Amino acid sequence: MGKRIDDLMLEKSHKHVTCETCGALKDSLFCSLTGDELTSVDSNKSCSYFKKDQPLFIEGSLPRGVFCINEGKVKIYSRGEDGKEQIIHVATTGEIVGFRAMFSGEAYGVAANTLEESNICFIGKGDFLNMVDTNVNLRNGILRELSKELADRASFIKNMAQKSVRERLASSLLILDDIYAEDFINLSREDLANFVGTATETLIRLLKDFKDEGLVKTHVRKIEVLDKEGLIQLAGS
Amino acid sequence: MGKRIDDLMLEKSHKHVTCETCGALKDSLFCSLTGDELTSVDSNKSCSYFKKDQPLFIEGSLPRGVFCINEGKVKIYSRGEDGKEQIIHVATTGEIVGFRAMFSGEAYGVAANTLEESNICFIGKGDFLNMVDTNVNLRNGILRELSKELADRASFIKNMAQKSVRERLASSLLILDDIYAEDFINLSREDLANFVGTATETLIRLLKDFKDEGLVKTHVRKIEVLDKEGLIQLAGS
DNA sequence: TATTAAGTATGATCTAAGTCATTTTTTACC
DNA sequence: GGTAAAAAATGACTTAGATCATACTTAATA
Incomplete structure (x- = not known):
């Protein structure tokens, strides 16, 4: 046993x-x-x-x-x-x-x-x-x-009051990229959505856009930030 | 002089x-x-x-x-x-x-x-x-x-992430009613909108609804809370 | 390695709330 | 008290993003 x-x-x-x-x-x-x-x-x-x-x-x-x-x-x-x-x-x-x-x-x-x-x-x-x-x-x-x-x-x-979900996702990814340091960001889509403050479906759609734009790459659930500078631009102040 | x-x-x-x-x-x-x-x-x-x-x-x-x-x-x-x-x-x-x-x-x-x-x-x-x-x-x-x-x-x-503007306005009015204690709430519509986190026009429209519903009464710019209980209901948790 | 469940993805639809334009009211100041 | 400027209000229009339904993929467990 x-x-x-x-x-x-x-x-x-x-x-x-x-x-x-x-x-x-x-x-x-x-x-x-x-x-x-x-x-x-x-x-x-x-x-x-x-x-x-x-x-x-x-x-x-x-x-x-x-x-x-x-x-x-x-x-x-x-x-x-x-x-x-x-x-x-x-x-x-x-x-x-x-x-x-x-x-x-x-x-x-x-x-x-x-x-x-x-x-x-x-x-x-x-x-x-x-x-x-x-x-x-x-x-x-x-x-x-x-x-x-x-x-x-x-x-x-x-940020919650004034930024779009797209901007908030960019700035959230930057924050999380720092927290996960040398690792890829490792959160479920739902948790990420709950951090950004949006619906899970919306998050998934925007994340796909970010992939298409070459800002991030996904490894199944893990997220790799490819273009930090681009995200900074997108996130605004 | x-x-x-x-x-x-x-x-x-x-x-x-x-x-x-x-x-x-x-x-x-x-x-x-x-x-x-x-x-x-x-x-x-x-x-x-x-x-x-x-x-x-x-x-x-x-x-x-x-x-x-x-x-x-x-x-x-x-x-x-x-x-x-x-x-x-x-x-x-x-x-x-x-x-x-x-x-x-x-x-x-x-x-x-x-x-x-x-x-x-x-x-x-x-x-x-x-x-x-x-x-x-x-x-x-x-x-x-x-x-x-x-x-x-x-x-x-x-609240910002999950509540509607209507709910946030209700809860904001309750908070402000406490702060202004025995006085009427005395903020410009713009300041109130910036507290609730919405556009000034949206705030004015919702405030009118609240008036129609008997929740508040306006004295020019000042706002009197009439139905605290109603606002609490509306504000949710 | 099958089976189920959980997580991820996509599509279709609807509406809350933002934006811009204009009018009305209130306030401030010669 | 009259005029200008600021604030408040209303209308018309647009859209970001929520919701619901469903399909697909990965992970978990027997």
Whole structure:
């Protein structure tokens, strides 16, 4: 008899990712933590393996801590009345997810799911808030991060209100190309549509246009950006 | 010969609004400041009278401090390629405006203009950051505020992507009705359209429908909300 | 490797909402 | 108080993009 799924997950989760050796550390908000602090985080965190499309947290639940992405991708989204998702952000290696609701004391206004297999650590609310309170660099990093995101979302709103779907697709592909770095963009057509803010059918049609125009190339579901400059032109400001 | 405009402004600006007696204090992030801290803010701030549609700061400029609204309304907006404004937020009495860019160290990604005659105090960057560093309550208040706004903007994005203009107008009117509290909503049709994210003509047409349906009543440019419940129904989630 | 399900693609149709042109009303200012 | 300018309103027209129906392809699982 084969192993149970739980066993497999446990096995993978026991990769023993320690903060000290975490490849994502230097890109993360935790980069300013002292050796002692890191050791303390290490002993208070739990690291787990997530399969594709598993929830980290759901809309309306109360935050119990933060998630630190060691490896993988996570979509942050909110669901409309009709159930349609709007993806607000795609988080990647090194990012800390879910600390916003931590400060507001409110329930999550968004949900988070893995987009692919991921290794993600969890740090409890108390430990995290304690660190923020005592570590000036971490705190300033968070203030900076929150502010930057606020600016990002302002321009997201403007794009939604003023740009055509075609323009938004171009600018979305550029954003995703950065996030997926050396990999091809790897999102379902539906997720991509939910990021751009359009119907899946419309997205597919426009993506075909982009292919015909030599802007992108598709490898089944994966999308390769061929002409970054062209997309920039198309995306406008 | 009558007084020059500068004199009049000076006169009004010399209302001597002190933080201790500021009516907006209790609603503001500064409510947690100690007596000493307030005195220090007081001696380091400048308070000025702004006419209608004057800029507090413009997109792309570097922040030199924060603005505290003693009396009045301020629109926070961003301009698209074609010059069309997208209004992100309408700030009112008690709100502190412009502290987001302060933490990110970047230039303003948005602009701010008065929507009506306003009394607004200015606190320099150094003084403000200093207070944030030393006052735990203020700091936590700011973290909470930033987080809440982030959540607001996520739902703003979702609304833009998924709701019809009619639904967005309903929800915008509800938001504005809260902001204008006991007053009627007092925005130009163009500003309202730029808040809803639609063309001015479309806004005017829909507003007329709302009038016909008994949801609102207009007093020339001002808008009175008659049927809050009806608007809530219409706005959806 | 068959079978099913999920995801991707395409076609046909409809309408919400944008654009441009013009008129009416309100506001600002000599 | 009269005139000019700005804001609001209405009409006619056009189209981007949503929706629904259906076909095709890739992935999953027995």
